Amino acid sequence: MDSSVHFEANASSRGSRMRGVALAPHTRLLLLLALVVASGPLVIPNAYFYDVAILVAFNAIVCVGLNLLIGYAGQISLGHAGFFALGGYGTALLTTRYGVPPLVALAGAVAAVALLAFVVGRPILKLKGHYLAMATLGLGIIVSIVLTTEDRITGGPDGMQVPALTLLGFAVQGERVWYWIAGGALLATVFVVSNLIDSPTGRALRALHTSEIAAEVVGIDTARHKLLAFIVSASLAAFAGALVAFYSGFVTPAKASFLHSIELVTMVVFGGMASTGGAIVGAAVLTVLPQVLTVFKDYEMVVFGALLMATMIFMPRGIVPTLAALVLRRS
Amino acid sequence: MDAQWVQFVAGGLTVGSIYALVGLGFSIVFNASRVINFAQGEFVMIGGMSAVSLLIAGWPMPLAIGGAIVVATIVGLLLAKVAIERARRADVVTLIIITIGASILLRGVAQLVWDKSVHRLPPLSGDAPLQLFGATIVPQSLWVLGATVAIVAALTWFFRRTRLGKAMLATSHNKLAAELVGIDVKRVLLASFGLAAALGAVAGVLIAPIAFTSYDTGIMLGLKGFAAAILGGLGSFPGAIAGGLALGLLEGVGAGYVSSAYKDVIAFVVILAVLFLRPDGLFGALRGERV
Amino acid sequence: MTTGRAPSGLRVERLAKAFGGVHAIDNLTFAVQPGTVHSIIGPNGAGKTTLINLLTGVYRPTAGRILFEGADLTGMPPHGFAAAGIGRTFQNLQVFFNMTVVENVMTGRHRLEDCGLLPTLLRTPALARCERESRARALELLRFLGLSGRADARADSLPYGALKRLEIARALAGEPRLLLLDEPAAGLNPTEAREIDELIRKLAGTGTTVVLVEHNMHLVMGVSDRIVVLDHGRLLAEGTPETVRDDPRVVDAYLGAAQETEAAHA
Numbered sequence: 010m011d012s013s014v015h016f017e018a019n020a021s022s023r024g025s026r027m028r029g030v031a032l033a034p035h036t037r038l039l040l041l042l043a044l045v046v047a048s049g050p051l052v053i054p055n056a057y058f059y060d061v062a063i064l065v066a067f068n069a070i071v072c073v074g075l076n077l078l079i080g081y082a083g084q085i086s087l088g089h090a091g092f093f094a095l096g097g098y099g100t101a102l103l104t105t106r107y108g109v110p111p112l113v114a115l116a117g118a119v120a121a122v123a124l125l126a127f128v129v130g131r132p133i134l135k136l137k138g139h140y141l142a143m144a145t146l147g148l149g150i151i152v153s154i155v156l157t158t159e160d161r162i163t164g165g166p167d168g169m170q171v172p173a174l175t176l177l178g179f180a181v182q183g184e185r186v187w188y189w190i191a192g193g194a195l196l197a198t199v200f201v202v203s204n205l206i207d208s209p210t211g212r213a214l215r216a217l218h219t220s221e222i223a224a225e226v227v228g229i230d231t232a233r234h235k236l237l238a239f240i241v242s243a244s245l246a247a248f249a250g251a252l253v254a255f256y257s258g259f260v261t262p263a264k265a266s267f268l269h270s271i272e273l274v275t276m277v278v279f280g281g282m283a284s285t286g287g288a289i290v291g292a293a294v295l296t297v298l299p300q301v302l303t304v305f306k307d308y309e310m311v312v313f314g315a316l317l318m319a320t321m322i323f324m325p326r327g328i329v330p331t332l333a334a335l336v337l338r339r340s
Numbered sequence: 341m342d343a344q345w346v347q348f349v350a351g352g353l354t355v356g357s358i359y360a361l362v363g364l365g366f367s368i369v370f371n372a373s374r375v376i377n378f379a380q381g382e383f384v385m386i387g388g389m390s391a392v393s394l395l396i397a398g399w400p401m402p403l404a405i406g407g408a409i410v411v412a413t414i415v416g417l418l419l420a421k422v423a424i425e426r427a428r429r430a431d432v433v434t435l436i437i438i439t440i441g442a443s444i445l446l447r448g449v450a451q452l453v454w455d456k457s458v459h460r461l462p463p464l465s466g467d468a469p470l471q472l473f474g475a476t477i478v479p480q481s482l483w484v485l486g487a488t489v490a491i492v493a494a495l496t497w498f499f500r501r502t503r504l505g506k507a508m509l510a511t512s513h514n515k516l517a518a519e520l521v522g523i524d525v526k527r528v529l530l531a532s533f534g535l536a537a538a539l540g541a542v543a544g545v546l547i548a549p550i551a552f553t554s555y556d557t558g559i560m561l562g563l564k565g566f567a568a569a570i571l572g573g574l575g576s577f578p579g580a581i582a583g584g585l586a587l588g589l590l591e592g593v594g595a596g597y598v599s600s601a602y603k604d605v606i607a608f609v610v611i612l613a614v615l616f617l618r619p620d621g622l623f624g625a626l627r628g629e630r631v
Numbered sequence: 632m633t634t635g636r637a638p639s640g641l642r643v644e645r646l647a648k649a650f651g652g653v654h655a656i657d658n659l660t661f662a663v664q665p666g667t668v669h670s671i672i673g674p675n676g677a678g679k680t681t682l683i684n685l686l687t688g689v690y691r692p693t694a695g696r697i698l699f700e701g702a703d704l705t706g707m708p709p710h711g712f713a714a715a716g717i718g719r720t721f722q723n724l725q726v727f728f729n730m731t732v733v734e735n736v737m738t739g740r741h742r743l744e745d746c747g748l749l750p751t752l753l754r755t756p757a758l759a760r761c762e763r764e765s766r767a768r769a770l771e772l773l774r775f776l777g778l779s780g781r782a783d784a785r786a787d788s789l790p791y792g793a794l795k796r797l798e799i800a801r802a803l804a805g806e807p808r809l810l811l812l813d814e815p816a817a818g819l820n821p822t823e824a825r826e827i828d829e830l831i832r833k834l835a836g837t838g839t840t841v842v843l844v845e846h847n848m849h850l851v852m853g854v855s856d857r858i859v860v861l862d863h864g865r866l867l868a869e870g871t872p873e874t875v876r877d878d879p880r881v882v883d884a885y886l887g888a889a890q891e892t893e894a895a896h897a
C-alpha cells in the first residue's frame with residue numbers, strides 16, 4: 010500500500026527510537042530471574058533461608074498465573090486458594106489411596122483442576138466486577154468447607170499426609186534439591202506465561218481488559234479467552250499446590266481458606282498488575298514479611314491490612330509498575 | 341415433628357434477622373457508592389466486642405450497647421473518610437481490595453485491642469427459655485426479632501421523612517441528578533457508612549448473647565449478610581430483609597433436616613445460585629450496564 | 632436492486648430492534664453493493680449507531696435478517712461478524728489504551744492469525760515468524776495512516792485526531808471486506824476531515840465496501856455512491872446524493888437543519 014493519502018506529518022515522538030539492546034522485556038526478566046536463582050546458593054546461609062526461598066518460589070508460581078487473570082485479562086478471583094489446595098489434595102489422594110507414582114499424580118491433579126476450572130469457568134466468567142468477585146469467593150469457601158467436612162476422604166481439619174516426591178526412583182529430599190526444583194519450576198512458569206502474554210493471545214487478553222466490545226469486534230472470542238486465562242491460572246495454582254504438598258509432606262484445608270486467597274491477591278496487587286516481574290516481587294515481599302514479622306506476630310494482620318489498603322489507595326498499579334514509571338519519568 | 345419444625349423456624353428467623361441487618365448495611369453502602377464493603381461484617385464484631393468491654397468496665401447495659409454502637413459508627417465514618425472517599429474513582433477490583441484490606445486491618449486491630457478468645461454478652465432479659473407453640477425459644481430471640489422490626493420501621497421513617505434520608509435515597513437512584521440538585525454526595529457517602537456501621541453494631545450486640553462474639557466472627561457474618569443482600573437484590577432494602585430472613589430459614593431448616601456440617605455452605609450456594617440464575621435478586625433493584 | 636444476482640455485498644431485510652417499548656430500528660430494508668461507499672444519515676436519535684451495532688453483532692435484532700456475501704449472520708456474536716470480514720470504528724473511541732500504537736493495530740489482525748496454543752506457550756520459531764509478520768503489516772498500515780512515527784508509543788499519548796486514525800488502522804488490519812465507520816470525522820478540523828474523505832475514496836478504490844455514519848454533509852455528499860436516510864428508526868429515503876438532497880421529505884426532516892450547521896461551519 011503506497012502512502013498516496015497525505016496526512017499531516019506529525020513530529021515523531023520518542024516512541025519509535027530503537028531500544029539499546031534488542032531484547033524483549035520478557036527475555037530480560039527470564040535471564041534476570043535465572044541469574045537470581047543460580048546465585049541463590051552463594052548467598053543463602055542456612056536451611057531456614059532455603060525454606061523461605063522455596064516458599065517464595067512456590068507462591069510466585071501461583072502469583073504469576075493469578076496476575077495473568079487479574080492484571081492482564083482484568084478479571085478477579087477471590088477463591089484461587091481453592092485451586093491451590095485441590096492441587097495438593099488431588100496429589101495426596103492419588104498417591105496415598107491409589108498408589109499412583111508421584112509425578113503422574115502431580116500431572117493428574119493439575120489436569121483435574123484444569124478440568125474443574127473449565128467446567129466452572131464458563132458460567133462464572135459471564136459475571137463481571139463485584140459479582141465475579143463474590144462468585145469466586147463463594148466457590149473458594151465451598152471448596153474449603155468440603156475439604157474440612159469430608160474427613161473420611163480428606164482427613165478433615167488435620168489434613169492428609171503426602172509421600173515424598175520421587176524422581177527416577179530417588180526420593181527428593183533436602184532443601185538444596187528442593188531449591189533447584191522450585192527455582193526450575195518458577196523459571197518454566199515464567200517462560201510459559203511470558204510467551205502467552207507476548208503473543209496474539211496475550212494481546213487479545215489485554216484488549217478485552219480495556220474494551221470487551223472492541224475486542225469482540227476485531228474477532229476476539231472474549232468468552233473463550235477469559236476462560237483460557239482462568240484455566241491457565243487455576244492450573245498454575247494447582248501445580249504450585251501439588252509441589253508444596255510434596256515439599257511439606259502434608260496438606261490441610263487451611264490452604265483453601267479465604268484468607269489464603271486474599272494473601273495471593275494481595276501479592277499480585279501489591280507487586281504490580283500486568284507485570285510478571287511485579288507478581289514475583291509481590292510474592293517475595295509478602296512471603297518474607299510474615300517471617301520477618303514473627304517477632305511481631307500479633308501485628309501481622311494489622312500490617313497486612315494496612316499495606317493492602319495503602320497500596321491500593323496510593324499505588325493502585327502496584328509497586329513495580331509505579332516505581333518503573335517513576336524511573337522512566339526521571340530519565 | 342411439628343415442635344421441631346417450629347424450633348428450626350424460630351432459630352432460622354432469629355439468625356435471619358441478623359443477616360437482614362447486616363444485609364441492609366451492604367445495600368445502604370452500595371447505594372451510596374457502588375462499593376461492596378467487605379468490612380461490613382467487622383462492624384458486627386466491633387459492636388459485640390465493644391459492648392463486652394464496656395460492660396466489663398462497669399457501664400450499665402443500655403449505655404454499653406449505646407457506646408458500642410457509637411464506637412462502630414465512628415469506625416465506619418473513619419473508613420469512609422480515609423479510604424473510600426479517596427479512592428472513589430478507582431475501578432472495581434481496586435475498591436474491592438481496599439475494603440478487604442480494611443476488614444483485615446480491623447480484625448488485626450481487634451485482636452490487639454481485645455484478645456482471641458470468645459466472649460458472651462449477657463442476654464437482655466435472662467436465660468430462662470420460653471415455650472412457644474411447643475418449641476423452646478430463648479427470650480433473646482424475641483429481642484432480636486422485635487429490635488429488627490423496630491429498626492426497619494425507624495429506617496423507613498428515616499428514608500421517607502428526614503432530609504438526610506431522602507438525600508440518601510435520591511443519591512441511590514441517580515447520583516448525578518442528586519449532585520445537580522445540590523445534594524452533598526460526599527456527606528451522603530459518610531452518612532451511609534456510618535449508618536451501615538451502626539446497623540452492624542446493633543446486629544452484633546443482639547446476637548452476642550446467643551452466638552457469642554470474638555475477633556473473627558465478622559467474616560462469616562459479613563459474607564452471609566452479603567448473601568442476604570444479593571438474594572433480595574443488591575440495593576433493595578425490603579430485599580435485604582426478605583433475603584436475610586429467607587437465608588436464615590434455609591440455614592435453620594437445612595441444618596436441621598439435611599446436614600448440620602454443611603450449614604455454612606448454604607449461604608454460598610445461595611450466592612452462586614442467585615448470581616448465575618437471577619443476578620438482580622428476588623426484588624431486582626439493579627439496572628444493567630449501558631453499552 | 633434485483634434479487635436474482637449472485638449474493639454479494641450487504642443485505643438488510645426487515646431489520647428491527649426494540650428496547651422495551653422503544654423501536655430504535657423498525658422494518659429496515661436496504662442493500663449495499665460491494666465496492667461502493669454507502670452513507671447513513673439522519674437526525675440525532677434516528678438509530679444510526681444502533682444500526683451499526685446491529686450490523687456488527689453488538690446488538691441482536693428483535694426481527695429481520697442481516698446477510699453478508701450470501702451468509703446469514705443474524706444472531707451471531709460480534710466476533711462472528713468480524714470473522715465474516717466486517718470491521719468497524721466507534722463513535723466513542725474504544726482504543727486499547729493499555730497497549731502501544733502498533734500493538735493496537737496488531738490486535739486488529741486477530742481474525743487472520745491462528746497461531747495455536749502450544750506454539751504460543753513454547754514460542755516456537757513459527758510463532759516468532761507469525762509475530763514478525765504481524766508487526767510488519769501493522770507498521771505498513773500505520774505508515775498508510777500517517778502514524779508510523781509513533782508506532783511504539785503508548786496509545787494514550789496520542790491526540791484525538793490520531794486516535795481516530797488509529798481506530799481505522801486497527802479496523803483495516805483485519806482486512807475487512809466491509810468497513811463500518813461511525814462518525815469518523817466527528818471532532819476533526821476541516822483539514823483532518825478532508826484526509827478522511829481521501830482515505831475513504833482510496834479504500835473504496837481497493838474494493839472495500841464502506842458504510843459511513845456521518846453528520847458532516849460536505850463529506851457525505853462528496854464521497855458517497857448512495858445514501859440511506861433514517862428517521863426515527865425507519866427508512867426515510869434511499870438513493871444517490873443528488874436524489875436524496877432534493878427529496879423534500881429529507882429536507883424537511885433533516886437536511887434543512889444540517890444545511891444551517893453547514894453554513895455556520897463555512
